[in-house]
Amino acid sequence: MRAALAVFSSGNAPPLQPPRICILGGGFGGLNTAVKLDGLVWPEGTKPQITLVDANERFVFKPLLYELLSGAAGEEEVAPTFEKILRPTSVSFVRGQVESVNDGPATGPEASSGGSVTLKGGALLSYDWLVLALGSEPRDAGVPGVKELTHGFTSYEDVLALRGALVALAGNPAPRAVVVGGGYAGVELAAVLADVLPPGAAVSLLASGSDILPAAPAGQRQIAREALAGKGVRVVTGRGVGGGVRAHPRPRRGASGSAPFPTDAGGATQTDATLRVLGHPHVFALGDVAVCAEGAGSPGSGVSAPPRLPATAQVALQQADYVAWNLWAAATGRPLLPFAYQHLGEMMSLGSRAGAVTLPLPIPPALADAARGAALGPLLRAAGLSVHGDGSGAPDRLSLEGPLAAAVRRAAYAYRQPTPEQQARAAADLAKRALGDAAGLARSFLDQAAKGLKSGAR
Ligand SMILES: Cc1cc2nc3c(=O)[nH]c(=O)nc-3n(C[C@H](O)[C@H](O)[C@H](O)COP(=O)(O)OP(=O)(O)OC[C@H]3O[C@@H](n4cnc5c(N)ncnc54)[C@H](O)[C@@H]3O)c2cc1C
Known part of the structure; x- marks a missing residue:
């Protein structure tokens, strides 16, 4: 009888419904979560319908806005359209201003496992899983x-x-x-x-x-x-x-203004260590809009909340990996991972052709002394390398500067583009500009040499 029942129930079970995942905000956190989720392997028939919502038509690689201003990088690399980035994926893009979120109660008689998002103009998007990644606004x-x-x-x-x-x-x-x-x-x-x-x-x-x-x-x-x-x-x-x-920029309240998500005093949406919004098991938050609540460790894992993280692309990008993985794990009944931030160093631009990069690698004292020495120090500095300590007794670190740092930074950012296609476009643009720069340098060197020869001949 049991076997017959099993055959009956499996033969008539409703087909598995692919979950609907709605991601609000297509910046570093949201866009990378969407692309990662799309690339994960889902049990047959459960590949989710992923919808990315953003008020603008372009993803903006904010650390490269300086290069966009100077002309050292183009729109293709700094502000490509979502349509172009998402073309090789199955993620749908909806352009719209998020006005409010209505997330169903997680417990009680009206408990539900999803909710809906209202866009400006009244359009409604229903979801089973929600990701909040609306960034921050300047103060x-x-x-x-x-x-x-x-x-x-x-x-x-x-x-x-x-x-x-x-x-x-x-x-x-x-x-x-x-x-x-x-x-x-x-x-x-x-x-x-x-x-x-x-x-x-x-x-x-x-x-x-x-x-x-x-x-x-x-x-x-x-x-x-x-x-x-x-x-x-x-x-x-x-x-x-x-x-x-x-x-600290102010986390954007766009969605939480009329959504029941808990926020801290600064307006950031509070999550547990797995980046799930407190009290909302179907909602994740990451990037500038999110903060891991004090004492809100990963449930059952014994892990406590990490210290407040800076509002950076580096944090949002790393969180995107975890949100994609944890959402997949939650949807497929597997354990979630607590987010662990790994600091990868600091990079900055200093004009169109220079930069400063500090690597997170500690330099052993003997090597640091040699690098500062009279023999090696000037040579390394001329090549754009130097070793610095902060006077606190912490190990010295290696810094890169000038064109070398600018090249390392640009290459790292090309690698950090959201899809392989976008990485290739950024790398090609970078190579074209580097060749142009090299040709320009060679031309001015030859001009100088020719001038020198002429004046010598006179
Ligand atoms: C000039 C500049 C330089 C920076 N340089 C660095 C750097 O060198 N290194 C570094 O690590 N970090 C840097 N940052 C910080 C970094 O860019 C942010 O921390 C990062 O973008 C945060 O990612 P996010 O996904 O949380 O938000 P964002 O990338 O800001 O994305 C939020 C998205 O949400 C959308 N949105 C907002 N509200 C709504 C709404 N109501 N409806 C629909 N869509 C909405 C926005 O259009 C946007 O696309 C820089 C920032 C700036 C401004």
Whole structure:
């Protein structure tokens, strides 16, 4: 009888429904989660329908916005359309502004395993699993006039607007630019402005602390100071504007404003260590919008919450791997993994053709001493390599600078593009530009040599 029942039930069971996964926000966190989920192997018949929602038509590789401004990188690499990136995948893209989320209660008589998202204009998207990756919005630190009178530098549109403003300055022989904020973004922007503005321009950088780059490794800070000085950027320290400028951007409340997700005092959506939103087992959150709640370890794993992580692409990218894996695990009844962040070092641009990269590898003291020595030190520095300590007794670290650092950074970013096709496009663009640069250098070298020969012949 049992066997007969089993045959009966398997023969008439409703076909497995592929789960509907809705990902809100197509930045580093959301887009990479979508692509990774699409690449995972799902049990037969359960490959999910993945929908990525973003208010804009382009993914923006924000760390390369400086290169977009200077022309050292093009739109293909910095701001490709979602349509183009997702073409080789089965992910659907919906362009729309998320207005609210209605997530069903996880427990109780009305318990449900999903919910719906409302977009501006009223369109409704139903989901079985939701991923929140709406990023953050820039802070104005409550300073009057910041929104109305200054240029922001956080989006593709900001770069277009700034480019327009630079074109409008064309007739001005001595334009002045002031960059507020002595962190990574301020230093990188000041350096690129010094490159793109005419030679008579004055670029100043205001830092509220006693030095620029307070969170950077010592070597990188020193390299940046020297690079800014070399470009003639005036660095003014100890000058906050109005209430000062805070380092952490504000997590975007776009969806959580009318969704029942728990947030911390800063508005970040709280997750457990597996990046599941607290109290919402079908919702994950990552990137700038998310924070792992204090004491919210992975349920049953004995793992406690990691310390608050910086709002960086590096964090969002690593979290995307975990969210994709954990969502797959939750949907297929497997155990979830607690997120473990691995710091991979710091990279920054210092103008169109220079950068600073500090690798996370500790350098043994004997090697560090040799690298600083009179014999090897100048040679390494000329090649763009140096060893720095921060005076705290922690091991010294290796820093790269100049064109070498710029090349390493660009290659790393080409590798960090979301799909193999996009990686290939970025690498090809990079190679084309590098060849152009090499040809330009060779031409100017030959011109110089020819001039030298002519003047010698006279
Ligand atoms: C100029 C600049 C330089 C940076 N450089 C570095 C760097 O060198 N290294 C580093 O690690 N980090 C860097 N960062 C930080 C990094 O870019 C962010 O931490 C990262 O983008 C966060 O990823 P995310 O997925 O959380 O959000 P984002 O990448 O910001 O993506 C959020 C997405 O959500 C969409 N969205 C927002 N609200 C809505 C809504 N209501 N409806 C629909 N869509 C919506 C947005 O359009 C966007 O596409 C930089 C940031 C900036 C601005």
